[in-house]
Amino acid sequence: MTPGIEHAKQSYPFWTYLDLVIFAALALPSMIGGAVLMELLKLAVPRLPAAQLMLPAQFLGYGFWFLCLYIMLKTRYGRPFWPSLRFTFPAPGFWVSFCCGPMLAMIVSALGIALRAPVIELPFRDLLSSRFSIALLGIFITTLGPLCEELAFRGFLLPLLTRSLGGALGIFLTAMPFALLHGAQYRWSWQVLVLVLLAGIVFGWVRYRTGSTASAAAIHATYNLTFFGVFLLQKFILVERY
DSSP states (O other): OOHHHHHHHHOSSOOOHHHHHHHHHTHHHHHHHHHHHHHHHHHHSTTSOSGGGHHHHHHHHHHHHHHHHHHHHHHHHOOOHHHHTTOOSSOTTHHHHHHHHHHHHHHHHHHHHHTTOOOOOOGGGGGTTSHHHHHHHHHIIIIIHHHHHIIIIIIIIHHHHHHHHOHHHHHHHHHHHHHHHTTGGGTTOHHHHHHHHHHHHHHHHHHHHHOOHHHHHHHHHHHHHHHHHHHHHIIIIIHHHO
8 A cells, every 4th residue: 555545544634735836837837728729719710709718727827737637646645536525425514615605705795995996997807708718718617616716725735734724724725725726817906806815705705614625616606696697787788888
């Protein structure tokens, strides 16, 4: 029996900070791999709009990245992917978390008004040129995005930090890189980053309280869905009406 498998049987999380470093180091090559494949597709089919290749590139990048994590968990520890990251069903608190996403979105919006957060032109506006691109963006924002972010931050990183530092500090420190990941998207507005940090703390608390990454992904998904729905309402109904 290998040392990794023996360690996996002794504690949870069974992975180490070295595994975290390896996983983080694989993020950029994975995203580059997805982008390269989309560029090759663009060369083969020149008529494809460049903006509509952004999301498929991210799909592929995430796929490569989590394939690496799957291989790591299997080869080093002999453990399955989904149960190891606590993404299983039935999930404790799943439906409560699912229903709390819109409430969290409204609270964050109110705090944004209080902080005078700037209105930022988001980069995905260029993707809303057709119904297909809108549907693709909606799927990404409400499913793949929350799923991958919760697997990485609350499924993989959070258990390490809470074991080492305790629940409160572990949740906060997990939310920090989560917020910084969105920094460029929001032009490094400190008000918006504070709001993303608070949302990340709530996602982490849900994961810590329920023990389920699926429940954290549920509140994250409906949180995103609420903002995306409001965005579409403003763009296609209110703007056209007035």
